[in-house]
Amino acid sequence: MNEQQKYCYEYPRPAVTTDCVIFGFDEGELKLLLIERALEPFKGRWAFPGGFLNMNENADDCAQRELFEETGIENVFIEQLYTFTDVDRDPRGRVVTIAYYALVKLSEYKVTAGDDAKKAQWFPLSQIPTLAFDHDRILRIALTRLRGKIAYQPIGFELLPEKFTLPELQNLYETILEVQLDRRNFRKKILSYDLLIDQNQSVTGVAHKGAKYYSFDKKKYEELSKRGFNFEI
Amino acid sequence: MNEQQKYCYEYPRPAVTTDCVIFGFDEGELKLLLIERALEPFKGRWAFPGGFLNMNENADDCAQRELFEETGIENVFIEQLYTFTDVDRDPRGRVVTIAYYALVKLSEYKVTAGDDAKKAQWFPLSQIPTLAFDHDRILRIALTRLRGKIAYQPIGFELLPEKFTLPELQNLYETILEVQLDRRNFRKKILSYDLLIDQNQSVTGVAHKGAKYYSFDKKKYEELSKRGFNFEI
DNA sequence: TATGTTTGCGTAAATAATACGCATTTAAAA
DNA sequence: TTTTAAATGCGTATTATTTACGCAAACATA
Numbered sequence: 001m002n003e004q005q006k007y008c009y010e011y012p013r014p015a016v017t018t019d020c021v022i023f024g025f026d027e028g029e030l031k032l033l034l035i036e037r038a039l040e041p042f043k044g045r046w047a048f049p050g051g052f053l054n055m056n057e058n059a060d061d062c063a064q065r066e067l068f069e070e071t072g073i074e075n076v077f078i079e080q081l082y083t084f085t086d087v088d089r090d091p092r093g094r095v096v097t098i099a100y101y102a103l104v105k106l107s108e109y110k111v112t113a114g115d116d117a118k119k120a121q122w123f124p125l126s127q128i129p130t131l132a133f134d135h136d137r138i139l140r141i142a143l144t145r146l147r148g149k150i151a152y153q154p155i156g157f158e159l160l161p162e163k164f165t166l167p168e169l170q171n172l173y174e175t176i177l178e179v180q181l182d183r184r185n186f187r188k189k190i191l192s193y194d195l196l197i198d199q200n201q202s203v204t205g206v207a208h209k210g211a212k213y214y215s216f217d218k219k220k221y222e223e224l225s226k227r228g229f230n231f232e233i
Numbered sequence: 234m235n236e237q238q239k240y241c242y243e244y245p246r247p248a249v250t251t252d253c254v255i256f257g258f259d260e261g262e263l264k265l266l267l268i269e270r271a272l273e274p275f276k277g278r279w280a281f282p283g284g285f286l287n288m289n290e291n292a293d294d295c296a297q298r299e300l301f302e303e304t305g306i307e308n309v310f311i312e313q314l315y316t317f318t319d320v321d322r323d324p325r326g327r328v329v330t331i332a333y334y335a336l337v338k339l340s341e342y343k344v345t346a347g348d349d350a351k352k353a354q355w356f357p358l359s360q361i362p363t364l365a366f367d368h369d370r371i372l373r374i375a376l377t378r379l380r381g382k383i384a385y386q387p388i389g390f391e392l393l394p395e396k397f398t399l400p401e402l403q404n405l406y407e408t409i410l411e412v413q414l415d416r417r418n419f420r421k422k423i424l425s426y427d428l429l430i431d432q433n434q435s436v437t438g439v440a441h442k443g444a445k446y447y448s449f450d451k452k453k454y455e456e457l458s459k460r461g462f463n464f465e466i
Numbered sequence: 467t468a469t470g471t472t473t474g475c476g477t478a479a480a481t482a483a484t485a486c487g488c489a490t491t492t493a494a495a496a
Numbered sequence: 497t498t499t500t501a502a503a504t505g506c507g508t509a510t511t512a513t514t515t516a517c518g519c520a521a522a523c524a525t526a
Contacts, residue, residue: 052244059316
């Protein structure tokens, strides 16, 4: 008799799934990655990538796996968003969904429409179709969380190429937070944190007009972060 | 054939439970409500109140129900904390736990040791015994969240009697945040938000030395809150 | 009545946020 | 080439906000 059998307490059980809300940033626009459902229910409707939790993986791994299987995106920083448990949120029966959200550099994930079963596509936030299940609600919550978080943690850098200009970074913040920031004050503040590494020398002949390139000093940030440092925009 | 049968996708399923991390504030001390486990596994060890999710309730209702059944506490403001999904976190088998945390006025919930099956008891934060399952980890996360949240939302008022003095309120913040605040500056700031109602007239002959009593203007706070108001200490 | 504690109000100094001027650089138009 | 428009980079004055702390009044207790 193993541990499980020794104590096992039978019960009707809900199914457990994960869903991934993937934000990508591209040319001044925040986009969202969606999958067209190939099966009922909600066949043909758009939904977040996700799927059932396997018995030998935790939810983080499940979200990463499903994301990779359905969109080819891997090794991204994902974070648990919220767990949705309404009784009737899935017509197939009782399904509990642990939602995650992630931030990717859209430029690295040009999703080509349609592999076999599922079609993945980026949608500008202003043109999101009606979503399957309660995914509209999940999206609202994810957006709120994203905005709340980016205002005091430098997760935004995940959304840019490794080397970026200050205006690109500012544009990112303005897009996500939906505010206008003063160019010169933004520059002053962001540089004052001393988390940007000047990359000017190594980038030549790029498309931008004589722009100065920076990269994010992740190591330094993690050090500061441990000491409770607060990075506020 | 009903909706569920039509689409049902069988799968091995983890059990789903909720756990409640209940903080209470009492005389300058933050306390934690724990239950002594009556059954294996971890029989005799202390753990958070909680239990299995029923098929006809969502996780919020489940947490409220379990909390009431095991401790008699009801109608508290609970908030989802995080969902714990490690494969081996419960020796009985695969169990996913949706953790909640709540804030109660300890004075209203003098838990008397032991009803039939379960013994509930308040523990000062500095004297928490070794907990069952991965509840140590859950506690750490709950404490971090509580501190992060109280710093910009007036959830602290839930922890005080309806009428309280400014020093009591300050003491609450100092206890939870583990900081020292300047008496006069705290007063200035908290009053500037205009969320406290002067209750001086209606309270007479109380124990405190000529103290001034206030109550929290919840209605006003909710109005401001909707408009994105940020209440920072 | 004396004493220690707590409350309530004010103000000065330090720090941070905001607004914005202006010279320089660059890409593209004339 | 020259001009123009846009974007970069640095500075500074103004305004808020935070922090530190002095001191009088109210009160309970001795």
